[in-house]
Amino acid sequence: DTGVSQDPRHKITKRGQNVTFRCDPISEHNRLYWYRQTLGQGPEFLTYFQNEAQLEKSRLLSDRFSAERPKGSFSTLEIQRTEQGDSAMYLCASSLSGPQGVYGYTFGSGTRLTVV
Amino acid sequence: DQQVKQNSPSLSVQEGRISILNCDYTNSMFDYFLWYKKYPAEGPTFLISISSIKDKNEDGRFTVFLNKSAKHLSLHIVPSQPGDSAVYFCAASKSGYALNFGKGTSLLVTP
Numbered sequence: 001d002t003g004v005s006q007d008p009r010h011k012i013t014k015r016g017q018n019v020t021f022r023c024d025p026i027s028e029h030n031r032l033y034w035y036r037q038t039l040g041q042g043p044e045f046l047t048y049f050q051n052e053a054q055l056e057k058s059r060l061l062s063d064r065f066s067a068e069r070p071k072g073s074f075s076t077l078e079i080q081r082t083e084q085g086d087s088a089m090y091l092c093a094s095s096l097s098g099p100q101g102v103y104g105y106t107f108g109s110g111t112r113l114t115v116v
Numbered sequence: 117d118q119q120v121k122q123n124s125p126s127l128s129v130q131e132g133r134i135s136i137l138n139c140d141y142t143n144s145m146f147d148y149f150l151w152y153k154k155y156p157a158e159g160p161t162f163l164i165s166i167s168s169i170k171d172k173n174e175d176g177r178f179t180v181f182l183n184k185s186a187k188h189l190s191l192h193i194v195p196s197q198p199g200d201s202a203v204y205f206c207a208a209s210k211s212g213y214a215l216n217f218g219k220g221t222s223l224l225v226t227p
Contacts, residue, residue, distance in 0.1 A: 035215075041219055042120075042218050043217050048213060091160070093215075101148075101167065102148065102212025105150060105165075105215070106162060107162075109158050
């Protein structure tokens, strides 16, 4: 396992277009998270899944954003009708959670979105 | 509202010396704290974590100290090496769910 994989690494899109990003977590991890990072800021939490269930969504996740994890493995994040303010690095992370706590909270390399 | 604060945007340290990066948090419910290192155009790389039941955790050159009463944690790197030059993020969470990040401290280790 090579860690958390994200695809694509870079995406340039025109305002108003829809985009979809994919994340493949570490295979034995049951939790998957999406974050967004803009210049000069730390990553900001968007949403997370426990297996295939989406358990929490940030108020940052507007109606134009939707995330899925259909089989509890990979996840997709879709942004509809993109706006220039959506330009950011989108980060995926995964972890293993159990009775003893949380382990291996690992981030992928991110997808850099530029909306022009 | 920024629940995790890193008040020093940058820090410069000589090679071989100790680097101390600081972090303050406001939410007393946070019980799990992590430090990440980030290079440009890459995702954050996990360095070290600590749960609220401890006040110190060591891993090689990296030590994290947690002062719950002051809601403060710090990362010590000793000895500092030029390869440690990166942006360091402090993060905190309740029970390991969503991480709340600070804005980062840019560390420069000079030869």
